[in-house]
Amino acid sequence: MSTEKTSWLTTVIEPLRPVMRELLAASLFINLMALAVPIFVMQVYDRVIGHNGVATLKGLVIGVGVLLAFDWIIRTSRGRIMQTAALRIDVEVGTRLFDKIMHLPLRTLESRPASFWQTLFRDVDSIRNTVSGSTAVLLTDLPFVLIFLGVIFVIGRPLAMVFILLFVAFLVLAWRSGGAMKETGDKEKNVQQARDSLVAEIIAGRATVKAVALDRAIRPIWEEKQAGAIEQSIQRGATNDEYVNMGQMLTMLGSVLLTTVGAVYIMDQQLTMGALVACNMLSSRLYGPINQLVGAWKSFASFRQSVDRLGEIFNEAEERRHSAIQRERPDGLITLEDISFAYDQKSQAASSIDRLEIRPGGITAVLGRNGSGKTTLLKIILGLYHPAKGRVLLDGADIAQFTRSELAGWMGYVPQECVLFNASIRDNIVYGCPGAGDEQILAAAKVAGVHQYIVDLPDGYGTSIGEAGSRLSAGQRQRIAIARALLGDPPVLLLDEPSASLDRQAEEDLRTTLAELGKTRTVIIVTHSPVLLPICRDVVVLDKGIVAAAGPAAETLQRLFGARPQQPPPQQQPHHPPHVVTQPAQPLGGGVHIGVGGKP
Numbered sequence: 030m031s032t033e034k035t036s037w038l039t040t041v042i043e044p045l046r047p048v049m050r051e052l053l054a055a056s057l058f059i060n061l062m063a064l065a066v067p068i069f070v071m072q073v074y075d076r077v078i079g080h081n082g083v084a085t086l087k088g089l090v091i092g093v094g095v096l097l098a099f100d101w102i103i104r105t106s107r108g109r110i111m112q113t114a115a116l117r118i119d120v121e122v123g124t125r126l127f128d129k130i131m132h133l134p135l136r137t138l139e140s141r142p143a144s145f146w147q148t149l150f151r152d153v154d155s156i157r158n159t160v161s162g163s164t165a166v167l168l169t170d171l172p173f174v175l176i177f178l179g180v181i182f183v184i185g186r187p188l189a190m191v192f193i194l195l196f197v198a199f200l201v202l203a204w205r206s207g208g209a210m211k212e213t214g215d216k217e218k219n220v221q222q223a224r225d226s227l228v229a230e231i232i233a234g235r236a237t238v239k240a241v242a243l244d245r246a247i248r249p250i251w252e253e254k255q256a257g258a259i260e261q262s263i264q265r266g267a268t269n270d271e272y273v274n275m276g277q278m279l280t281m282l283g284s285v286l287l288t289t290v291g292a293v294y295i296m297d298q299q300l301t302m303g304a305l306v307a308c309n310m311l312s313s314r315l316y317g318p319i320n321q322l323v324g325a326w327k328s329f330a331s332f333r334q335s336v337d338r339l340g341e342i343f344n345e346a347e348e349r350r351h352s353a354i355q356r357e358r359p360d361g362l363i364t365l366e367d368i369s370f371a372y373d374q375k376s377q378a379a380s381s382i383d384r385l386e387i388r389p390g391g392i393t394a395v396l397g398r399n400g401s402g403k404t405t406l407l408k409i410i411l412g413l414y415h416p417a418k419g420r421v422l423l424d425g426a427d428i429a430q431f432t433r434s435e436l437a438g439w440m441g442y443v444p445q446e447c448v449l450f451n452a453s454i455r456d457n458i459v460y461g462c463p464g465a466g467d468e469q470i471l472a473a474a475k476v477a478g479v480h481q482y483i484v485d486l487p488d489g490y491g492t493s494i495g496e497a498g499s500r501l502s503a504g505q506r507q508r509i510a511i512a513r514a515l516l517g518d519p520p521v522l523l524l525d526e527p528s529a530s531l532d533r534q535a536e537e538d539l540r541t542t543l544a545e546l547g548k549t550r551t552v553i554i555v556t557h558s559p560v561l562l563p564i565c566r567d568v569v570v571l572d573k574g575i576v577a578a579a580g581p582a583a584e585t586l587q588r589l590f591g592a593r594p595q596q597p598p599p600q601q602q603p604h605h606p607p608h609v610v611t612q613p614a615q616p617l618g619g620g621v622h623i624g625v626g627g628k629p
């Protein structure tokens with residue numbers, strides 16, 4: 030484990046030091062108690078049986094009985110101490126992970142499959158189980174193995190060499206099993222993750238899978254991944270069994286060797302019968318933890334992987350959590366300067382903009398063919414994607430200085446695919462602005478044109494909408510997402526294809542709403558809709574991530590459709606973006622400097 034990946038664990042364990050100390054003290058007592066029974070047996074064999082010592086026997090039984098009662102009490106306390114530690118670890122690591130994920134940049138989250146992020150929460154379980162479960166007990170017991178070795182030296186000195194030999198053999202076995210289990214464990218985890226990713230994708234796209242009967246095509250892929258996972262699981266199980274069996278075999282061999290050598294020493298008068306029996310009993314306390322170590326290596330290996338994986342995520346750069354000053358509500362002037370953004374290093378820039386300015390108050394339409402970079406542009410403006418070069422300014426201030434929640438409060442966003450959560454309609458709307466009152470919720474729902482639909486439902490705003498809003502139609506989901514974006518009255522509103530799932534009437538209602546909203550705030554919409562285009566003051570036309578044309582809507586659209594004798598009113602335009610590739614318009618502002626709106 031590299032230190033930069035594990036240092037986070039130290040900060041979690043550090044406050045648990047007092048608990049760990051209690052645990053060690055309890056373990057010390059329990060292990061010392063473990064000496065009681067072998068010593069009792071030895072005394073009975075050597076002092077009671079040979080000398081008819083009934084009184085001694087009574088004393089010994091009472092003594093050992095009291096010790097065993099204490100042992101029970103301390104074991105119970107140790108269990109409670111472990112539970113306390115588990116709870117603290119769960120709360121601390123779980124919260125830390127959740128916060129970290131919430132503050133990771135969107136690109137970091139998108140760079141790994143969904144199953145990876147789910148695995149992280151299982152990693153928290155694995156760490157909790159290891160640090161506070163039987164594995165931790167085993168770890169605290171291990172140092173006491175040396176005490177047992179010392180006692181064996183005292184009561185059965187002639188057998189010491191046999192013990193040392195077996196001790197070393199067990200240690201080698203544990204170490205060998207560790208390496209083997211880690212290797213097979215790594216392979217198993219990788220194939221399981223690939224299979225889980227496929228399952229997550231199938232579940233997410235279940236309607237399509239069923240409608241297109243994709244199961245025929247997916248089955249061989251699933252079978253291959255499942256077979257890989259089974260094969261690795263069998264291999265890991267076989268490796269584990271192999272080492273567990275070797276451990277058990279070594280235990281039995283040890284017992285045989287010990288009894289044989291012991292018998293020779295007894296016949297030679299160098300060892301008493303009681304000492305041999307006590308040493309045999311102590312041997313289980315000696316090899317037990319080491320033997321368990323062989324079997325427990327799987328949990329150690331997965332613990333190490335979990336710590337590394339979480340360490341990797343905890344070390345990832347995160348978005349700003351605090352800003353130096355709370356600024357006033359912006360007017361909504363957006364400026365992009367010298368932007369260059371690519372999804373990965375090898376691919377072409379998905380957005381490359383020298384300068385783009387979007388005035389506050391008014392609607393700007395972003396047009397362009399599929400894949401021309403419209404959604405990418407919105408995400409850059411929102412601060413969800415951080416460009417490799419250049420900056421986005423909101424009212425002249427670089428948005429990099431603001432936190433995600435500040436930006437989300439100033440810029441409402443309705444994505445192309447509206448994601449809702451398995452909660453009530455009210456909750457889904459209020460997620461956009463926690464703490465908003467009922468009046469604000471009602472106002473937002475009315476503006477989004479969804480209020481009447483909601484109050485018609487038997488449970489109204491309390492209606493549960495099912496997983497990902499599955500009980501609603503796409504249009505209803507879209508309207509609720511619009512209401513969510515409007516809550517908190519953000520000065521900037523970005524909508525990606527807001528009317529894609531709306532019927533004509535709803536689209537016309539949305540046009541009225543947007544026209545009204547556009548009077549007091551910056552509204553940016555990605556749209557191909559001839560119903561919405563007429564209300565747009567400006568347009569930005571993208572082509573392969575570059576601004577191909579931008580300016581006042583009427584003028585720019587006329588220029589784009591210059592080949593036509595008369596520019597049709599926007600309502601009658603075809604339901605496609607202007608073909609800027611085949612008929613590129615002259616960019617405004619000369620060359621690469623493109624300004625929309627006021628500023629020269």
Ligand SMILES: Nc1ncnc2c1ncn2[C@@H]1O[C@H](COP(=O)(O)OP(=O)(O)OP(=O)(O)O)[C@@H](O)[C@H]1O
Binds near residue numbers: 139372397
């Ligand atoms: N997560 C991603 N990873 C890698 N490439 C991406 C990702 N998202 C988009 N792209 C690529 O970036 C380019 C621009 O995509 P974007 O979604 O911004 O286009 P768009 O104009 O919004 O398209 P559409 O009209 O189809 O919604 C496309 O070439 C696309 O393949």
